[in-house]
Amino acid sequence: MIRFFRRLHNYYYIFTALLTLALFYPLLWFYSRKQSRYPTLNKLRRVCCYISSTASGIFFNVTEQEPVDWSRTYIVCPNHTSNLDILAMCIAVKGNYHFMSKAELANTPFFKIFAKTVDIPVNRESKISSFKAFKKAAENLKQGQTLIIFPEGKIGDEYPPILEEFKSGPFRLAIELKIPILPITSLNTWHILHDSGFKRGSRPGICDIFIHKSIETAHLTINDADLLKDEVYNLINQKFMSADLPNAVTMKSVSVG
Incomplete structure (x- = not known):
């Protein structure tokens, strides 16, 4: 019976996401036509994420270890256990940003308009596709657009999930461009919606x-890329493993950053 209601809720969540997208689509389409409009497109994406999740009873409590200077450009590296992680990043990350995401998202209704405009789709099985994607990401970063990339490159099959091995690409890029890494731990999105749900x-x-x-x-050189990768992995893994799951769905004060 519990699984039935969880599946019913998942269909309702998908419905609210598609309905919100349909309502905002004319504005999204207009602001996706020119790169100069992408900052506004991202603001609209944040609004869509907030409305669709709130309508489904899903909220985001964002905590900063220390105040983040959102006027700077970052390479944001979150863990990835749920499709909700994408919504979480849209809400948590301020300023102009773009995702590097799997190419399949370019074929899904909710993500298509973003994947084919402001974001960078990549086929991780293709070295050529990865090379082109990171080249484009470097260009965007130089223009002040924060990059959000899930360094695991996938959502693992394990349940409960574990932190998968990180790819080196984001950390090499951060060192090459001298851009700070911003690690983010999504503590319990998987407990509310695992993978696609x-x-x-x-x-x-x-x-x-x-x-x-x-x-x-x-201060780092390219030879430090693996050390940087391990440092970020350990930070996120330690925080992820410390998550207090029994409190994950209890009511408390909520902030969206």
Whole structure:
């Protein structure tokens, strides 16, 4: 019976997401036509995420280890256990940003308009596609657009989830461009909606998002990329493993950053 209601909630969540997208689509389409309009497109994306999640009873509690200077450009590295992580990043990250995401999202209704404009789709099985994607990301970063990239590159099959091995690309790019890394731990989105939700459904609740202190890279060389990767992995893994899941869906004060 519980699984039935969780699956029912997941369909309702998808419905609210598609309905919100349909209502905002004329504005999204207009602001996706020119790169100069992308900052406004991102603001609209944040609004869509907030409305669709709130309508489904899903909220985001964002905590910063220390105040983040959102006027700076970052490479944001979150863990990835749920499709809700994308919404969480849209709400938690301020300023102009773009995602590097899997190419399949370019074929889904909710993400298509973003994947084919402001974001960078990449086929991670193709070295050529990855090379082009990181080249484009470097260009965007130089223009002051924060990059959000999930360094695991996938949502793992394990349940409960574990932190998968990180790819080196984001950390090499951060060192090459001397851009700080901003680690973010999504503590319990998987408890509310794991992966796409089609297998285990979803439920209302509060997603706790923790933004770690940024890590400067100006003093690092490319030979330090693996050390930087390990440092970020350990930070996120330690925080993720400390999550207090029994409190993940209890009511408490909520902030959206």
